[in-house]
Amino acid sequence: MKSLFYQWHADPLIILMVMTLIYLHYRKSGTSTIKSRFCFWSAIGLVLITTCSPLHFLGMHVYFSAHMVNHVILLLIAGPLLVMSIGTKPSAPMFKKISLFLHKRSWPAWLTAVIIMWCWHIPFLFDRSFAGMSGFTLMPLVHAGSMLLAGILFSWPLVGPFPELHIHPLSGIIYLATACISCSLLGLLITFAPIHTYQYYLETGAAMNGMRSNPWSLTPAADQQAAGLVMWVPCCFVYMAGCLYLLRRWFASQEPNFGRDASISLSTLMTNHE
Amino acid sequence: MSDINFIPEPEEPIPSLSVSNNQGILQWISSVDHKQIGIMYLWLSVLFLVIAGIEILLVRLQLAIPNNHFLAPEVYNQLFTMHGTTMIFFVAMPAIFGFTTYLVPLMIGANDMAFPRLNAFSFWTTFFGGSLLYFSFLAGGAPDAGWFNYAPLNEYNYSSSPGIDYYCSGLLFAGIGTLTASVNFIVTILHYRVLPMSLKQLPLFVWMILINSFLVLAAFPSLNAALAMLLLDRQLHAHFFSAAGGGSAILWQHLFWLFGHPEVYIVILPIFGIFSEVFPVFSRKPIFGYGMVVGSGVAIALLAFGVWIHHMFATGLGNTVNSFFAASSLLIGIPTGVKIFNWLATMHGGAIRFSVSMLFAIAFLIEFTIGGLSGISFAIVPIDWQLTDTYYVVAHLHFVFIGGTLFGLLSGLFYWFPKMSGRLPDPRLSKWFFWLFVAGFNITFLVQHALGAMGMPRRVYTYPDLPGWGILNLISTIGAFLMAGSVGLLVFILVRAIKKGAVASPDAWDANTLEWTTSSPPGLKNFDRVIPVKSTRPFRDYKRPEDADWNRPEGARKHEGKYIPQNNPHGK
Numbered sequence: 001m002k003s004l005f006y007q008w009h010a011d012p013l014i015i016l017m018v019m020t021l022i023y024l025h026y027r028k029s030g031t032s033t034i035k036s037r038f039c040f041w042s043a044i045g046l047v048l049i050t051t052c053s054p055l056h057f058l059g060m061h062v063y064f065s066a067h068m069v070n071h072v073i074l075l076l077i078a079g080p081l082l083v084m085s086i087g088t089k090p091s092a093p094m095f096k097k098i099s100l101f102l103h104k105r106s107w108p109a110w111l112t113a114v115i116i117m118w119c120w121h122i123p124f125l126f127d128r129s130f131a132g133m134s135g136f137t138l139m140p141l142v143h144a145g146s147m148l149l150a151g152i153l154f155s156w157p158l159v160g161p162f163p164e165l166h167i168h169p170l171s172g173i174i175y176l177a178t179a180c181i182s183c184s185l186l187g188l189l190i191t192f193a194p195i196h197t198y199q200y201y202l203e204t205g206a207a208m209n210g211m212r213s214n215p216w217s218l219t220p221a222a223d224q225q226a227a228g229l230v231m232w233v234p235c236c237f238v239y240m241a242g243c244l245y246l247l248r249r250w251f252a253s254q255e256p257n258f259g260r261d262a263s264i265s266l267s268t269l270m271t272n273h274e
Numbered sequence: 275m276s277d278i279n280f281i282p283e284p285e286e287p288i289p290s291l292s293v294s295n296n297q298g299i300l301q302w303i304s305s306v307d308h309k310q311i312g313i314m315y316l317w318l319s320v321l322f323l324v325i326a327g328i329e330i331l332l333v334r335l336q337l338a339i340p341n342n343h344f345l346a347p348e349v350y351n352q353l354f355t356m357h358g359t360t361m362i363f364f365v366a367m368p369a370i371f372g373f374t375t376y377l378v379p380l381m382i383g384a385n386d387m388a389f390p391r392l393n394a395f396s397f398w399t400t401f402f403g404g405s406l407l408y409f410s411f412l413a414g415g416a417p418d419a420g421w422f423n424y425a426p427l428n429e430y431n432y433s434s435s436p437g438i439d440y441y442c443s444g445l446l447f448a449g450i451g452t453l454t455a456s457v458n459f460i461v462t463i464l465h466y467r468v469l470p471m472s473l474k475q476l477p478l479f480v481w482m483i484l485i486n487s488f489l490v491l492a493a494f495p496s497l498n499a500a501l502a503m504l505l506l507d508r509q510l511h512a513h514f515f516s517a518a519g520g521g522s523a524i525l526w527q528h529l530f531w532l533f534g535h536p537e538v539y540i541v542i543l544p545i546f547g548i549f550s551e552v553f554p555v556f557s558r559k560p561i562f563g564y565g566m567v568v569g570s571g572v573a574i575a576l577l578a579f580g581v582w583i584h585h586m587f588a589t590g591l592g593n594t595v596n597s598f599f600a601a602s603s604l605l606i607g608i609p610t611g612v613k614i615f616n617w618l619a620t621m622h623g624g625a626i627r628f629s630v631s632m633l634f635a636i637a638f639l640i641e642f643t644i645g646g647l648s649g650i651s652f653a654i655v656p657i658d659w660q661l662t663d664t665y666y667v668v669a670h671l672h673f674v675f676i677g678g679t680l681f682g683l684l685s686g687l688f689y690w691f692p693k694m695s696g697r698l699p700d701p702r703l704s705k706w707f708f709w710l711f712v713a714g715f716n717i718t719f720l721v722q723h724a725l726g727a728m729g730m731p732r733r734v735y736t737y738p739d740l741p742g743w744g745i746l747n748l749i750s751t752i753g754a755f756l757m758a759g760s761v762g763l764l765v766f767i768l769v770r771a772i773k774k775g776a777v778a779s780p781d782a783w784d785a786n787t788l789e790w791t792t793s794s795p796p797g798l799k800n801f802d803r804v805i806p807v808k809s810t811r812p813f814r815d816y817k818r819p820e821d822a823d824w825n826r827p828e829g830a831r832k833h834e835g836k837y838i839p840q841n842n843p844h845g846k
Contacts, residue, residue: 170473174488177576181492184579191595192528222594229598236580237605243576244569251474251565 004215007057013141014051018044021082028095030087030161040085046078051144060133062214064201065226068190071147072230075117076238079151086161098156099165106157106167110175113154114182116146121186123197130200154179158246169250173243180239187232191225198224284310287795288695306390309796311397312376313694316687318401319369323761325408326360329353331758338751340739350735351418352437356407358421359441363448364404366541366675369683371396371455374483374544376694378459380789380796381477383468383804388461392454399451407444410437417441420733422534423504425515425526430508439508442501449498456487463487468788471807477787478561478810481568482547486540489575493536500529527586535582539574542674545682546571546613549635552685553617554811555785556632557624560823563616564810570609570616577606587658596655603653610646614639629783630704634685637712641677645670648723663733666726672719684711684764691771692778696794699771707767710760717753721746786811 025040026032049055050070059067086095102109119125120143132139157167158175167175196202202220218226284301287309292298302310333353336345345353375393379386387393410416415435419427428438463476463484476484504526506512513519515526546567554561561567583591583599617639626632648670652658661667692698725746730737737743781790791813792801805816809823819825 173572177488180576181579222592225592225594226598229595233580233598233602236576237602240573240576243572247565247569247572251568 004054004057007054008052009057010052011140012136013138014047014144017141017145018047021047025085028090028092029085030090030095032087036085036087039081043078043081043085046073046081047144047148050074050078051140060130061204062201063218063227064198064223065218065230068227068230071117071120072235072238074144074147075113075151075154076235077151079148079153080155080159082148083152083155083161084159088161090161095161099160099162102153102157102160103165103167106171106175109153109157110179113150114179116150117183118186120146121190123199126198127200158242169246169253172246176239176242176246180236183235183239184232187228187230187235189228190231191228193224193228195221195224283307283798287793287797288313306386306394307798308375308379308387308390308393309694309800311393312372312374315368315372315375315397315400318397318404319365319372320765322360322364322368322404324765326357326365327758327761329357329360331754333357334751334754336735337737337747339748340737340744342736345735347735348415348418351733352411352416354733355417355420355423355441359407359417359445360404361675362421362537362541363445364400364407366679366683367448367452368400370541370544370679371400371452373548373683373686373690374459375455377690377789378462378480378483379466380693380792380800381480381787382463382466382471383788383801383807384462384466385799385801387458388466389458392458396451396455396458399454400448403444403446403448403451405444406447407440410440410444413437413440422530423526424530425504425523426517428504428508428526429516439505442505442508446498446501446505449494449501452490453494453498456490459483459487460491468804468807471812475807475810475812477547478550478564478567479544479547482543482550482571485568485571485575486543489536489540489543489578492579493533493540496529497533497537500526500533503529524586524589527589528582531582531585532579535585536575536578538674539578541679542682543571543574545679545686548682548686548689549617549638551787552631552635552689553620555689555783556627556629556635557621558627558784559620559624560811561616562619562622566612567616570612573609574606577602577609581606584653584658587652587655588662600653600655604650607646607650614643627783629688630699630701630708631685631688631783633705633708634681634688637708638677638681638685641673641681641712641715645673645677648673661726663731664726665722665730665732668732669719669722669726672715672722676715676719689783690789691768692782693789693794693796695772695775696778697771697775698778698782699767699775703763703767707760707763710763711757714753714756714758714760718750718757719753721749721753725750781813784817786814788812791816 021044029036029040050059050073055066055070059070090096120129129139129143133143158172160166166172190198201223284305284307285297289297289301289310291302293300302314305311305314330353332345333350336342336350375387375397378384407417413436415437417423417433417437417440418435419433419438423438423441426432428441463480467476503512503514507514507516507521513521515521515523517523550561550567581599581603583595584603587596587599617635621636628636648666652661652667652670688699688704725743726732728740728742728746730743737747778794780792780794782794783790788801788804788807789796791805805812809815811823815822815824
């Protein structure tokens with residue numbers, strides 16, 4: 001068996017997705033700055049690490065926990081970085097349309113991300129999704145693409161290309177905190193679910209009869225727990241960092257007058273009609 | 275119909291206790307005024323403090339010497355359970371909600387809470403919950419499975435007296451009152467601020483209450499659900515927590531600590547708010563890092579849900595789970611540490627006045643840091659395994675609950691008492707109280723760290739005469755009685771001040787926030803008019819317009835080290 005570090009696999013559809021992202025970035029995303037280039041290439045790097053690298057191999061064939069690390073990177077890091085890489089004056093009108101739509105109704109973005117995250121972890125769908133991964137199929141693209149899309153949609157109302165169309169930072173804190181609770185609940189379920197809830201990693205382990213690369217000698221139970229915990233604890237810190245970033249942005253923002261024009265009401269917090 | 279007065283309004287700011295007209299007891303019972311309800315919350319808390327204090331004095335008497343048989347084991351179990359449950363749910367929570375109910379409308383320039391009747395409902399539901407819990411003594415036995423009431427000890431087979439049923443019902447009522455009060459606080463803060471006050475100008479106490487109220491909304495449903503499930507188990511033979519019936523005993527611990535760890539922050543975040551008012555006023559400086567105090571409060575609230583498993587390291591969840599939660603538990607010390615440094619930096623270079631309120635605040639910095647450090651030591655799993663269920667835990671939790679929460683409440687009490695009563699407590703006796711209480715507290719609980727490290731388990735009704743155990747327990751008991759004596763002195767100070775204390779001026783401490791702009795005690799509608807709000811210290815701006823915060827150059831505001839102390843407004 002090849003060393004883990006040689007396990008690089010390039011899925012053609014994933015490469016096509018990356019090429020499309022590069023095209024969109026250079027043709028449609030407006031004024032490019034050092035910050036936007038840094039965000040974009042970091043995001044592309046992370047997408048490639050999670051879809052082609054040994055981390056991907058670990059996630060697909062060895063560890064449930066590595067699989068979850070991939071999910072977290074795509075959803076909570078690569079997605080937001082892609083949104084932040086869009087320049088200040090994007091040429092494509094769709095960016096403005098998306099921003100306007102999500103400014104008025106941020107809950108569809110929240111809900112889409114949460115639904116995508118939860119759906120992939122329904123045990124039946126989870127196990128079936130791996131069956132579709134082998135060979136030349138759409139499944140790798142659907143899997144990684146949907147996670148990335150969830151991350152992009154989720155972060156758009158917070159860090160989208162038009163600052164005036166961001167939701168209020170304090171609304172953003174509630175937006176992130178509620179997502180954090182949802183993510184924690186999913187992590188909690190996976191952590192404490194019975195060992196036979198997710199079959200795929202048990203079967204691959206048995207089929208390879210110990211021949212699989214298990215560099216950290218994790219038992220299936222510990223692996224599943226680590227998978228849930230990755231979703232639960234580090235994610236909570238990512239959301240918290242997002243909340244603190246928003247709070248800092250709010251405190252740093254200039255307000256034209258001292259007064260309630262800068263204040264926020266409960267209805268604003270919930271509906272973002274600032 | 276129109277001339278019928280359904281709810282008699284108070285003619286005096288603080289009505290008497292007369293029973294012969296509608297301006298006495300009847301007025302208090304039917305009141306929907308936030309100030310009266312706040313005061314009732316505080317007296318409820320004092321009442322339960324005395325009851326729970328007597329319970330623990332009996333426990334300490336039992337533990338004063340080895341092999342003692344002053345109390346029977348069953349009675350001992352009931353007493354420590356009721357002590358813990360009462361202190362958390364019917365002393366700390368009502369005291370915090372008392373200050374909040376009284377002060378939030380005043381600090382934001384409002385006339386009352388958003389929902390005055392809901393406010394009264396919250397108080398009376400809490401009162402009813404506490405009464406129901408204590409009715410268990412008459413109904414056949416108090417709850418006896420500890421304040422966190424672990425399964426399977428809470429199941430009918432192990433505790434067949436009705437005590438735990440009363441525990442469930444009492445806490446359910448109190449929990450409902452807590453939730454409704456939190457909804458009321460959130461709506462009041464977001465919708466009823468005086469017109470020019472933006473959220474960036476909110477007093478930090480109000481900020482902490484806002485964050486705290488969201489935390490309550492997220493945490494209490496878990497407890498309420500667990501209590502309902504336990505009642506079903508006990509009354510209708512459901513099997514949520516019974517392993518024999520296919521349930522899970524560990525599920526109770528998860529549900530309880532999913533509530534319980536945030537609860538630890540629920541009883542400390544408002545205290546951080548109190549100190550964020552006390553330190554600037556008595557240091558005569560603005561708070562250092564207003565945004566950091568808010569930000570660390572938000573961080574604490576969010577992390578509260580990512581660390582609760584550290585209460586369950588000894589349950590055998592496995593090394594993987596323990597490792598993650600050990601790391602996250604170590605990290606949660608950071609935002610609290612940030613706040614400690616905020617307050618230290620606020621004091622630095624200030625013109626400090628050592629009032630009793632400030633003395634409690636300074637003592638808090640020391641005692642709470644000791645409690646925090648012993649807490650961090652529990653994040654290291656092997657230490658937790660060694661020390662769990664020993665007196666080290668008892669010492670730790672009392673250092674954070676007393677050295678943190680209670681010191682904060684006492685600091686707040688001495689700070690706002692002149693506003694609430696219009697009277698000043700005797701300063702000499704108050705300082706006596708401070709020193710006696712702090713001495714009693716340290717004598718009682720410092721030695722318990724050693725007892726725990728020596729292996730003395732908690733919740734045992736007696737212990738063998740092992741080397742050192744007897745003398746350390748005796749010291750602890752002496753300290754407990756010293757604390758009890760000082761609490762008696764506190765009640766005397768308060769009652770004497772209310773009856774014949776020196777009259778307090780409306781602005782007793784040369785303070786910064788809106789509650790000090792009105793009379794002491796405030797009239798029914800709180801304010802005739804509210805002064806302009808242009809910074810976080812509107813009253814100071816009003817008193818010193820030439821040195822107002824909003825009028826100062828940006829650079830001076832950024833470099834707070836160059837700040838001119840408040841007692842020297844012209845910089846001479």
